[in-house]
Amino acid sequence: MDNILLVFICMLLGFFIKRSRQFPELSHKTLNQYVIYISLPALALYYIPKLVISEKLLFPLGIAWIGFGLSYVFFSALGKIFHWSKKLTGCLIITAGLGNTSFVGFPIVEALYGTKALETAVIVDQPGSFMVVSTVAILVATMYSRGKADGVTIANKILFFPPFIAFLIAIFLNIFQINLPEVLQSVFQKLGNTITPIALVAVGMQLEFDKRSKHWKFLALGLLFKLFLMPAFFYIFYISLLDAKGLDIQVSILESAMAPMITGTIVASTYGLKPKLSSMMVGFGIPLSFITLIFWYFLLQRVH
Numbered sequence: 222m223d224n225i226l227l228v229f230i231c232m233l234l235g236f237f238i239k240r241s242r243q244f245p246e247l248s249h250k251t252l253n254q255y256v257i258y259i260s261l262p263a264l265a266l267y268y269i270p271k272l273v274i275s276e277k278l279l280f281p282l283g284i285a286w287i288g289f290g291l292s293y294v295f296f297s298a299l300g301k302i303f304h305w306s307k308k309l310t311g312c313l314i315i316t317a318g319l320g321n322t323s324f325v326g327f328p329i330v331e332a333l334y335g336t337k338a339l340e341t342a343v344i345v346d347q348p349g350s351f352m353v354v355s356t357v358a359i360l361v362a363t364m365y366s367r368g369k370a371d372g373v374t375i376a377n378k379i380l381f382f383p384p385f386i387a388f389l390i391a392i393f394l395n396i397f398q399i400n401l402p403e404v405l406q407s408v409f410q411k412l413g414n415t416i417t418p419i420a421l422v423a424v425g426m427q428l429e430f431d432k433r434s435k436h437w438k439f440l441a442l443g444l445l446f447k448l449f450l451m452p453a454f455f456y457i458f459y460i461s462l463l464d465a466k467g468l469d470i471q472v473s474i475l476e477s478a479m480a481p482m483i484t485g486t487i488v489a490s491t492y493g494l495k496p497k498l499s500s501m502m503v504g505f506g507i508p509l510s511f512i513t514l515i516f517w518y519f520l521l522q523r524v525h
Contacts, residue, residue, distance in 0.1 A: 224328045224417075228507055231418050235425020244426075249490075252423035256487050260416035262387030265355060267409040268347050269391035270401065278348060280459065280469060281341050284477045285322070285349030288451050289357060292318025295446060309439065311365025312495040315358050316502040317443040317451075319482035322346040324417045325507060326479045330472055333518055341472040354484050355388045362492040420483045427490065427500035436498040443481075443498075444506050448513045452478035456520070471521045478517045480510035 238244055245251075292314050300310030320326065323346040330342045356379075363378040379385055394401065401409075455477045459465045481502040490496040 224324055225511075227418065228325065228421060231421035232425035232428065232504060235422035236428055237425075238422070239426040249423040249426040252419050252426075253487050253491050256416055256420050256423070256484070257491055258383045260413055260419065261355070261384040261484065263409040263412035264351065264416060265384060265387040265391045266394075266401070267406060267413050268351070269388065270394040270399070272348055272395055274348075278344055280465060281344035281473045281476075282349050283459075284345050284455060284473050285319070285353045288320070288455070288477055289314075289318040289353050291451060291454060292446065293361065295450075299442075307365045307367075308494045309498070311361055311492075312489050312498050313439065313443050313446075314361055314365070315485050315489045315494065316481045316499050317447045319350055319354055319358065319485035320447070320451075320477060320479035321482050321503075321507070321510075322350045322476045322479055324483065325510070326476050329479075329514065330475065333475070334468060334472055338468060338472045341469040342476060345473055345476040350482060351484075352388065354482065354488060355384045358485060358488055359385060362488055362494060365494060366492040417483065420487050421503075423490075424483065424486060424500045424503050427496055428504040429497060429501075434497070436495070436501055439498055440501045440505060443502050444509060447481055447502075447506065448478060448510055452517055474521060475514065475517055478510070478514055480506035 235249070239249075296310055296313040296317065299305070300307075300313075322342065326346065327339060327342055330338050359379050359382050360375065363375045393399075452474055455474045459470055459474060483503055486499045486503045489499040
């Protein structure tokens with residue numbers, strides 16, 4: 222569980238670095254840009270060309286794609302009813318709609334279900350969560366980052382977004398089964414591995430414990446959706462309605478109950494969608510999820 226320890230150490234480092242005043246005031250923005258321009262594209266170019274497309278992808282894929290769509294419908298509806306700002310609505314859609322299916326998800330899935338279960342977890346993460354954050358999450362971030370945006374502006378934001386460019390290149394490599402040189406793949410892998418510590422330090426630098434903050438009620442709502450409502454939806458949909466069973470279903474639903482995605486937080490913050498609330502979703506969501514995941518794990522044990 223060294224990954225879990227790294228999560229807390231990096232967030233604490235960011236939290237104390239901000240208060241030591243040894244770094245420039247807006248250092249977290251520089252770290253966010255590094256993640257967007259270097260780490261994310263490297264991950265896309267390393268993992269996506271290796272994906273094998275088959276019918277086994279359907280249930281795990283639904284966790285990320287349907288889950289994000291559910292988040293969009295839920296929070297956009299609430300935003301209209303309660304007249305939230307576009308930035309608040311966009312922040313909740315992205316941070317509550319994407320789960321930490323790899324860095325936190327992988328070690329938890331492996332610990333609970335064994336190495337074999339990682340095959341399903343990787344599908345949830347790579348063609349699922351990672352592709353969602355590289356495509357539709359950027360669309361949502363662009364749409365909600367300003368009052369009005371025409372189609373050309375939105376298209377340009379997406380098409381020239383570095384992770385999306387890398388995503389298109391990676392899809393091309395996958396379709397035509399082009400293998401990059403091993404040396405280049407190794408470079409992409411090492412650059413991609415920097416995403417978690419750097420992103421978490423940036424999250425820690427933006428994390429604040431202000432009792433008077435107006436974000437607490439939105440944090441509670443966002444985490445209620447991410448940690449309870451989303452996995453409850455998939456439990457009912459997959460198990461009760463479709464009568465789907467097996468290890469892949471259990472792993473998929475458990476992945477849907479993971480804390481908010483670190484990269485999703487960086488995207489929301491980069492586009493100015495309530496950066497403090499975005500950081501709180503990860504900062505409080507990860508430790509809280511360790512408790513809620515226990516509930517979902519024992520509930521899923523009833524599924525054979």
